[in-house]
Amino acid sequence: MNSTLYIYIFILTMALATYACRVFAFTVIRHPIENRFFQSFLYYVPYVTLAVMTFPAIIEATNSPIAGAAALVAGIAAAWLGGNLFLVAGTCCMSVFLLELVL
C-alpha cells in the first residue's frame, strides 16, 4: 500500500476507535440511572481518575523528582486557597522552573 495513504488510514482508524469510546455510554443509556450504588460510583470516578493520573506521574514528569514533588505541594496549596485552573497550573510550572534553576 502507498505509505502516505496508509498513514492517513491509520490516523482515521485511531480517531474513529477513540470516538467509539467517547460516545459509547451515550448510545446505550438515554435516561439517568437512579440506582444509588451506580450514582455513588460515578460521583467518585472523576476524582479517583484524576488523582491516579496525577500522582506519582507529576514526580516523574520533571527532570528532578524533587521539583515535581514541590509542584504537587504548591499546586495543592494554590487550589486549596481558591486559585483557578490557570493560576494553579502556573504555580506548578513556576515552582518547577525556579527549583530546577537551583537544583
Place this chain on the structure above:
Amino acid sequence: MSNTDKAGFSRGMRDGIPIALGYFAVAFSLGITARDCGFSPLQGFVASITTYASAGEYIGFTLYAVRSTLIQLIIMTIITNARYVLMGFALNQRLPEGTSMGKRLLTGLTITDEIFGITIAQPGQINPFYPFGAMVTAVPCWAAGTAIGIVMGSILPARLVSALSVALFGMFLAVIVPACRKDKIVALVVIVSFGASYAAIHAPLISGLSSGNRTILLTVLISAAAALLFPVKDIDKDEDSESRPARQSVADDISCEIS
C-alpha cells in the same frame, strides 16, 4: 443557541485557556515522539485534531512505527481509552433529561481527561455548550503543539519543557482539591487514590500493566469501594447538597427548574 447556551459556551472557552496552554506543552513532547515514529508535521496535526487523546495517540504513533495492523490499532486504542467510557457514563448522567441524541453524542466527543474534569466539576446539570466551548479553545492548541513539536523537537530548552510538563497535573489538582475541601470523604478517597497509584507502580502483576490500564483498574476498584462504603446520600436528607452534584434526584431537578 439560547442565552444560557451562549454564556456556557463562552465560559467554556475561557476555562479552556489554561487547558490549551497545558495541551500545547504536552502535545509538544508528543510531537517529538510522533517525529521519531515517522509523522510529518501535517500528519501529526491531522492526527491530533481528529483524535485529541494523549495516551491514545502515543500508543497509536508507536504502533505506526512498527507498522502494526489496523486491528491491533483498534484494540489498543479501545484499551487505552476505556476510561472515556466511564467518563461518558458520568457525563450522560448529568445531561438534562430532554437533551437530543445528537447533542448527547456531541457531548461525548468533547471527552478528554481535562475537558471532562472541568465539565464534571460544574454544579448541577451540565450545559453541553460548556465543554463545546472548552474544546474550541483547547483542541486546536493540542494539534498545533503536536505539529510544532514535530518541526522543532529539541530546540526548546529542556528546563522549559520540564516546567511546562507539570501544567497538566496542575489542572487536575485545580479540579480535585476544591472538591476535597467541600467533601471530606472525597479528600479521603483522593489520598487513598494517590497511595494506591504509587503502590501500583511497584506491585507485582499490576506494575506490568500499561499506565492507562492501571488507571482504569484503580478507578473502578477505588470508586466502587467508595460507593459501597460511603454511598452518596439522598438529596433531601443532606444539607450539604451542593458538594455532591452526582446525586441529582428527580425532586432536585424539579426544584432547579422552579428556581
